[in-house]
Amino acid sequence: MTGLHSRFLATTALCLMASSVSAADLGAVDEPIKLAINEWTGQHISTHIAGRMLEAAGYKVEYVTAGYQNMWEAMAEGELHAAVEVWASNVPDTWHQLHDAGKLEDVGALGLEAREGFVYPAHVAELCPGLPAYEALKDCAALFATPETLPEGRLVDYPGEWGTPGADRSAALGLGFKAIPAGSEGALIAEIRASVERKTPLVAVFWQPHWAMSAFDLHFVALPEGTDACYADPAAGPNPDVTGDCDFLPTRVFKATWPGVKDKWPAAHEILSNLTLSTEMQQPMMGAVDVDGKDVGAVTDAWLAANEAIWRPVVEAATK
Amino acid sequence: MLRTLPPARLAAVLTLACGAICLMLAPVAPWVTKWPAGWTLPATEWIGAIVTAGLEAVKPAARLMADLLDYPMGWATWALTALPYPATIAATVALGLYLGGWRMASGGLAGLGFVLASGYWQPGMNTLALVVVSVPLALFAGAAIGIAAYERPRLRRPVQTCLDVMQTVPTFAYLTPLLVLFGFGPVVGLIASAIYAAPPMARNVLLGLERVEPDIREAAVMAGTTRRQQLFLIELPAAKRQIMVGVNQTIMAALSMVIIAAVIGGFDDIGWAVLLTMRKADFGNSLISGMVIVIFAVVIDRLSAALADDRPGTRLYGAFIILLAGFALSFLVGGLLPPAGDLALFNGLAAATDARLGAFTAAYGPALDALRNGAMFYGLLPLRIGLDQAVLPMTWGVQWTPLASAALFAAAGLAAAGLLWRGRFGWAVALLLATGIVETGIVDLPWPFVLFAAGAMGWVGGGPRLAGFALAMLMPILLMGLWAPAMLSLYLSGAAVIACALVGGALGLASAASPALWRVVLPVCDFLQTIPMFVFLIPVLMFFQIGEFSAFLAICAYAVVPMIRYTRHGLVSTPDEMIEAAVASGATGWQTFREVRAPYAVPQILLGLNQTILYAFSMLVIAALIGTTDLGQQIYLALGQGDVGLGLAAGAAMVMLALLADRLLQAFAAAQKAALGL
Numbered sequence: 001m002t003g004l005h006s007r008f009l010a011t012t013a014l015c016l017m018a019s020s021v022s023a024a025d026l027g028a029v030d031e032p033i034k035l036a037i038n039e040w041t042g043q044h045i046s047t048h049i050a051g052r053m054l055e056a057a058g059y060k061v062e063y064v065t066a067g068y069q070n071m072w073e074a075m076a077e078g079e080l081h082a083a084v085e086v087w088a089s090n091v092p093d094t095w096h097q098l099h100d101a102g103k104l105e106d107v108g109a110l111g112l113e114a115r116e117g118f119v120y121p122a123h124v125a126e127l128c129p130g131l132p133a134y135e136a137l138k139d140c141a142a143l144f145a146t147p148e149t150l151p152e153g154r155l156v157d158y159p160g161e162w163g164t165p166g167a168d169r170s171a172a173l174g175l176g177f178k179a180i181p182a183g184s185e186g187a188l189i190a191e192i193r194a195s196v197e198r199k200t201p202l203v204a205v206f207w208q209p210h211w212a213m214s215a216f217d218l219h220f221v222a223l224p225e226g227t228d229a230c231y232a233d234p235a236a237g238p239n240p241d242v243t244g245d246c247d248f249l250p251t252r253v254f255k256a257t258w259p260g261v262k263d264k265w266p267a268a269h270e271i272l273s274n275l276t277l278s279t280e281m282q283q284p285m286m287g288a289v290d291v292d293g294k295d296v297g298a299v300t301d302a303w304l305a306a307n308e309a310i311w312r313p314v315v316e317a318a319t320k
Numbered sequence: 321m322l323r324t325l326p327p328a329r330l331a332a333v334l335t336l337a338c339g340a341i342c343l344m345l346a347p348v349a350p351w352v353t354k355w356p357a358g359w360t361l362p363a364t365e366w367i368g369a370i371v372t373a374g375l376e377a378v379k380p381a382a383r384l385m386a387d388l389l390d391y392p393m394g395w396a397t398w399a400l401t402a403l404p405y406p407a408t409i410a411a412t413v414a415l416g417l418y419l420g421g422w423r424m425a426s427g428g429l430a431g432l433g434f435v436l437a438s439g440y441w442q443p444g445m446n447t448l449a450l451v452v453v454s455v456p457l458a459l460f461a462g463a464a465i466g467i468a469a470y471e472r473p474r475l476r477r478p479v480q481t482c483l484d485v486m487q488t489v490p491t492f493a494y495l496t497p498l499l500v501l502f503g504f505g506p507v508v509g510l511i512a513s514a515i516y517a518a519p520p521m522a523r524n525v526l527l528g529l530e531r532v533e534p535d536i537r538e539a540a541v542m543a544g545t546t547r548r549q550q551l552f553l554i555e556l557p558a559a560k561r562q563i564m565v566g567v568n569q570t571i572m573a574a575l576s577m578v579i580i581a582a583v584i585g586g587f588d589d590i591g592w593a594v595l596l597t598m599r600k601a602d603f604g605n606s607l608i609s610g611m612v613i614v615i616f617a618v619v620i621d622r623l624s625a626a627l628a629d630d631r632p633g634t635r636l637y638g639a640f641i642i643l644l645a646g647f648a649l650s651f652l653v654g655g656l657l658p659p660a661g662d663l664a665l666f667n668g669l670a671a672a673t674d675a676r677l678g679a680f681t682a683a684y685g686p687a688l689d690a691l692r693n694g695a696m697f698y699g700l701l702p703l704r705i706g707l708d709q710a711v712l713p714m715t716w717g718v719q720w721t722p723l724a725s726a727a728l729f730a731a732a733g734l735a736a737a738g739l740l741w742r743g744r745f746g747w748a749v750a751l752l753l754a755t756g757i758v759e760t761g762i763v764d765l766p767w768p769f770v771l772f773a774a775g776a777m778g779w780v781g782g783g784p785r786l787a788g789f790a791l792a793m794l795m796p797i798l799l800m801g802l803w804a805p806a807m808l809s810l811y812l813s814g815a816a817v818i819a820c821a822l823v824g825g826a827l828g829l830a831s832a833a834s835p836a837l838w839r840v841v842l843p844v845c846d847f848l849q850t851i852p853m854f855v856f857l858i859p860v861l862m863f864f865q866i867g868e869f870s871a872f873l874a875i876c877a878y879a880v881v882p883m884i885r886y887t888r889h890g891l892v893s894t895p896d897e898m899i900e901a902a903v904a905s906g907a908t909g910w911q912t913f914r915e916v917r918a919p920y921a922v923p924q925i926l927l928g929l930n931q932t933i934l935y936a937f938s939m940l941v942i943a944a945l946i947g948t949t950d951l952g953q954q955i956y957l958a959l960g961q962g963d964v965g966l967g968l969a970a971g972a973a974m975v976m977l978a979l980l981a982d983r984l985l986q987a988f989a990a991a992q993k994a995a996l997g998l
Contacts, residue, residue, distance in 0.1 A: 037585075039599055065592050066504070066585035069959050070495060074504030094496075094962030147696045148867050150714050156866060160944075160953050161960025180866055183947035186854070189601035190861035197678045197862075198685040211600075290600065293667070 024266035024318055032060040033261075033268055036075070036083040038068040040185075041296070042209055045285045046085040046110065046277055048300040049311070053275065054268055057315045068092075069161070076103035078258045082272055085110055088252040089207070090162040095256070105259045107269070111276035112209065114251040116165070118155070118221040119206040121196050125219070128201065132222040134173065137203065141176035144201045149178040156191050156204035157181050165248065166205040169223065172245035173238065177203070192216050207251070209279050211290040223247035270318035281307075331776040332749040339756050339773070342766035352766040360801035368965025375500050382501040389453070389507045396449035397587075403650075405436055405660050408445075410646020412619065414639040419626035421635070425642075427622065431615040441660035444612050446589040447578050450510050451616065455574045458514040462521025462570060463563075467551070469522070470529040479526075481979065483519040487934045488978045490941035491516065491580050492955045493971025496964050499584065506589070509581020517574035520931075524566025527927065528559030533895075564628050565889060568621050569882075572849040575617040579852040591852065598854040601861075603677050604670030610855040617850035618843070681862045692864045700868055704811050706761025725759055762811040767798060770807075774980060781987030789983060793976040802973045808950035810977055812868065812943070813936040816875040817981075820932050824880040825925070828887025832917075838888065845881045853878055853942045861946060871943035878942075879935040886928025890921025926989050930982050937978040 033054055035047050051061040066080055072094045074080050086095070098104045120131060128143055130136025137144075137153070144153030157166030157179040167179035182188040188204060189212055195202035196216050206218060226247035229236040237245035255272055262269045281303070288299045304311065345352045400408065409432045417425035435444045469479040491498070491512045502508045532555050540554040556563070582591025590612050597606035650657075681688070701710035707728070711720035732755035739748040753773070757765065771794055778786035797806045831838040856877055857870075864870045894917045902912045944952030951970045958967030 039595060064586060065582070065588050067583045070499055070584055071504070073496075073499050077503070079504045092960045092962055097962055146865070146867070147693050147701070147715065150712065159947070159956070160949075161956045181947045181949065181953070182866055183953075184598075184857075184945040186598040186601050186857060187861050187866055187946055189599070190858050191866055193601055193678065194681050194685075194862045194865060197682040199682075200685065 024270050026058055026267045026319065027265040029058055029060070032062040033265060034062045034064045034079070034081045036066040036071055036080045037063050038066060038083070038085075041211065041286050041289050042282055043085040044296045045282055045289070045300055048296055049277060049304065050082070050084045050272065050275055052300065052304050053271055053311055053315050056312070057267055057271060057319050059265065059268055072098050072104065075256070075258050078260050080258065081261055082255065082257040084255050084272070084275070085112070086254050086256050087114065088254065089114070089116060090158070092161070102259065105257045105262070107255045107257050107273040109276075110253045110255055111278050112253040112282060113279045114207060114209070114253050115220070116205065116207040116248040116251055118166070118169075118203055118223065119218040120203050120221065121192060122217040122219060123196070123199050124201055124203070132219055134175070134221050134223045137175050137177065137221065140201070144177065144203060148180065152176050152178040153203070155179045156188060156202065158205050159183050159185070168244055172242045173223070192218070209283050209286060211286050214287065215291060267318045271314055274314045274317070328780045329745055331780050332745070335773045335776045336749060336752055339753065339769045342769045343756070343760070346766060352768060353764055355767055355798050355801070355803045357801065361799045363796070363800040364963065364965035364969045366965070367968050368963060371497060371964055371968060375497055379501055383503060386502040386507045386511070389510060392453045393449065393507060393510060396452045397446060400445040400449050401442065405441055406650040406657065407646045408432070409436070410642050410649075414643040414646075415623060417635050417642060418639040419623060424622060424626060428619055431619045434615055435612050436660060437663050437665040438608050438612060439662070439664035440590055440593060440609055440612050443588055443590045443593050444616070446587050447591065447613065448616055450506055450513070450578060450581055450589065451574055451620070454510045454513045454517065455571055455620070458517035458570050458574055459521050459567060461514065462518040462566065463525050465518065465522040466525025466529070469526050476526070479522070483522055484934060484979055484982065485975050486515055487519045488937050488975045489971040490938055490952070490955060490974065491577070492941050492959060493967045495584070495959065496962065496967060504584070505586030506581055508584050509578070509586070512580045513574050513577035516577050517570045520569035520573060521566040523927065524562050524569070525559070527923070528562030528566075529555055531562065532558045560628060561893065564625060567624055567628070571621050571624065572617055572846065575613055575850045576852070578613060579854060594852045594854055598858065601858050602674060603858040604673035606855045606858060607673060608666050608670055610851040613852065614847050614850045618846050621846070677859055677862060688863045692869045695869050700815060700872065702758055702761070703815055704761050704763050704808070704868070706764055707759050709761065728755060728759060762814070763804070763807045765807065767803060770794065774984070777984050778987070781984055781991060786983065786987055790980055793980040797973045797976060800969050800973065802951065802954065802970060805950045805954055805970070806973050806977060808948070809937070809940055809952070809974060812871060812948065812950060813875060813940060816872055816879055816936045817933055819876050820880040820883050820936065821929060824883025824928075824932065825887050828884040828928075829891065831884065831888040832891035841884060845884055848877055849881050853939065854945070857942070857945055866947040868948065870946045871948045874943050874946060875936050875939040878939050879932045882931035882935060883928045886924045886931065887921070890924030890928075891917050893924070894920045922993060926986065929985065933982050933985070934978055937974050940974060
């Protein structure tokens with residue numbers, strides 16, 4: 001455990017050294033910087049850590065709850081100032097439109113290693129031997145069938161507005177599964193819970209870091225490796241006729257700000273640009289909040305107190 | 321021979337013929353069942369462009385309005401969050417005591433005590449601040465609309481349509497424009513909630529005023545009052561009972577919309593807590609946070625109902641002492657009390673509820689599956705895709721064949737001939753049409769047939785105007801390319817409306833007959849109408865998984881309530897004189913019911929049915945969170961893509977279907993009423 005821990009320190013320190021290190025003006029310290037709080041715990045943790053770092057630099061911070069789908073217009077108008085954890089996989093198109101128009105700024109990757117894929121609860125491996133290899137799904141398709149998907153198997157896909165990655169891959173790989181959109185994250189979790197409680201078969205599209213991965217003992221299906229070539233060239237991957245017949249590419253998780261942050265709070269802009277947080281750091285805090293029921297503020301404060309060496313230099317580089 | 325038929329019969333025969341031709345054409349002409357993509361206009365792009373340009377024009381005015389509303393909202397938030405909780409609770413209890421006696425006082429105490437103990441006091445007060453502003457806004461706007469429509473009969477029709485639109489277009493469909501217009505934060509939620517909550521008030525004010533006894537009105541005229549005096553001093557008080565139904569429904573609707581404020585975000589309210597717990601599928605906590613909303617609704621509703629009663633306030637001194645004690649407690653020893661957010665007495669209860677839900681799912685999994693599969697195989701699937709596709713060896717145990725279709729049609733034809741011979745023309749046609757629909761499935765119905773049938777029904781029910789209306793409602797859906805999701809929506813909400821009308825009507829009838837039952841049903845209705853439906857999605861999903869049966873149940877849970885309420889209210893609100901007259905002339909209980917109460921209740925029951933239809937369509941968006949693929953889902957897709965045009969087009973398509981269903985129904989009901997001489 002300590003070995004793992006010191007490895008984070010080393011990687012983080014490297015990240016920090018690589019980034020631009022120059023002191024900047026604090027700017028309008030009397031006006032609060034509004035950080036968006038979205039609907040998931042990991043984001044709360046990232047945001048609270050960013051908020052504490054800004055406070056350490058001498059800023060006032062306000063946490064504003066905001067719907068992830070609907071907040072971008074408000075951020076483009078400067079009513080919200082930053083979102084610390086934005087997932088490229090499910091960010092609405094509004095973000096792209098506003099970003100392309102120069103009304104929102106992308107201030108770099110957060111450093112979370114996000115992985116998406118097809119998952120199944122542990123007990124499903126007993127029902128469909130051969131998992132995690134994806135070929136096993138072809139043989140077990142009938143096992144996963146429901147009234148709506150007969151005779152194909154049922155694959156629970158992302159909610160419609162996040163895209164249809166499950167349907168695309170099922171078709172490209174010829175798995176014989178019909179993808180059913182989940183409708184919402186809550187619906188996905190309820191499906192997984194019901195499957196675990198009842199020991200029924202289930203394959204769903206899911207992602208990590210997410211508390212449910214460990215809480216429900218979810219495993220990824222081993223799809224053919226996702227490469228850029230697979231998405232560009234039909235010849236790559238098992239199906240010679242189509243592209244995209246492979247696993248997801250890693251998802252980029254990044255930080256976004258209102259473009260005015262740079263001029264109004266230059267040092268804050270630098271802190272937000274250089275802030276990083278790895279999956280290994282975030283995951284235990286997520287567990288403490290979602291599984292143990294602790295308060296987000298308390299968990300992040302404890303982490304900040306114990307890991308000053310990681311975050312303090314980022315603040316100092318921007319302010320001194 | 322056709323010339324000699326009455327118009328209704330002619331229309332029915334032609335509709336049948338059209339259906340038969342479409343059925344025969346379908347195999348050779350695919351455009352009959354599927355609207356060709358090439359015929360679709362880029363209407364969603366046009367709508368998007370026009371609306372975006374229009375929004376910029378009205379934005380300054382909208383922003384000004386949002387800024388103005390920020391003040392009362394800010395004051396209310398400040399007052400409710402700054403006030404220590406003993407003082408808030410004491411004030412509510414004192415008000416309850418003054419208005420409604422000890423019963424109401426203890427109800428208020430229990431309700432707010434629950435909120436405090438749940439640990440959701442602060443978010444709860446934020447929500448209450450929003451409601452305290454949005455409910456009066458909605459009541460005032462609704463009353464103004466209702467009175468205007470009553471005073472100017474020419475306005476009634478457009479006003480009705482406008483109210484239907486306000487109630488049916490899901491907020492999610494115009495969320496993006498709303499955010500562009502009004503900015504960000506709780507005020508947008510407030511406006512959305514007021515838009516949705518005003519129509520029930522307007523409708524009930526109008527209905528109440530229309531039903532004021534003519535002799536009351538005449539007495540006022542003879543007393544020499546001005547029109548204004550007559551309205552405010554005589555007619556509105558006389559309509560009070562009906563108006564209070566509106567007040568109740570407006571409060572319920574406003575509270576059911578606080579979840580939208582949370583979806584937008586901007587402040588930490590109870591809806592946000594519901595959203596977070598829903599996202600984790602944490603049923604225990606989402607139920608408790610949802611209960612906070614229900615409690616607010618019930619307390620506000622009962623207090624406002626007591627306020628409207630003419631009884632003078634009682635126990636003024638007692639109320640005053642409680643108020644004083646509450647304030648004294650909070651200012652003298654306030655520091656010693658635990659902070660409001662620290663209490664979380666129900667954590668164990670929430671965990672236990674959640675565990676029980678899991679255990680129930682595990683224990684009754686096969687039975688629940690059987691229930692769902694039964695409903696799907698024998699009810700919903702045939703309705704959606706027709707017997708020809710739903711009957712498979714894997715579902716019914718046999719394979720549907722063209723021969724089976726032929727046999728089915730032959731049997732239906734024979735039965736229809738039998739009915740015809742007995743002079744039951746309407747039933748014969750209905751039987752044939754129903755057979756055709758069940759054989760083909762609503763989703764696969766040829767669009768020319770749907771257009772023709774809707775037009776014909778409109779013609780028979782309301783003449784050429786209604787026929788034109790029907791076509792005007794359906795053609796845009798085709799042209800916008802939303803026909804397939806629209807037919808899915810029609811099927812899903814149609815199935816839900818039928819179920820709700822039967823179950824809700826029966827429950828309303830039983831509740832009217834038995835006050836004891838009503839005491840049980842009323843809180844359930846309040847609960848179903850105000851608890852955010854998100855909360856129910858969790859158990860429904862755990863029991864029945866993602867799919868149409870879950871969506872159907874979710875829609876029914878919400879849409880059944882108006883049917884129960886209005887049916888009961890209509891049946892119990894028969895004027896005493898009418899009952900006395902019936903009893904005096906020797907009518908038995910059953911005769912009084914059938915000849916007096918039921919006919920008198922018809923307008924209210926129809927209003928209930930109207931509300932059930934509108935609620936069913938408005939729930940489609942929530943049902944989309946369970947993963948349906950109908951218009952509701954299109955709205956989320958539009959939100960994800962930032963596509964203003966698609967969102968509005970899908971919302972508009974929903975309204976068009978709901979309006980069409982409602983207008984056709986009302987036209988036939990009016991014809992029926994006229995036939996009964998009511």
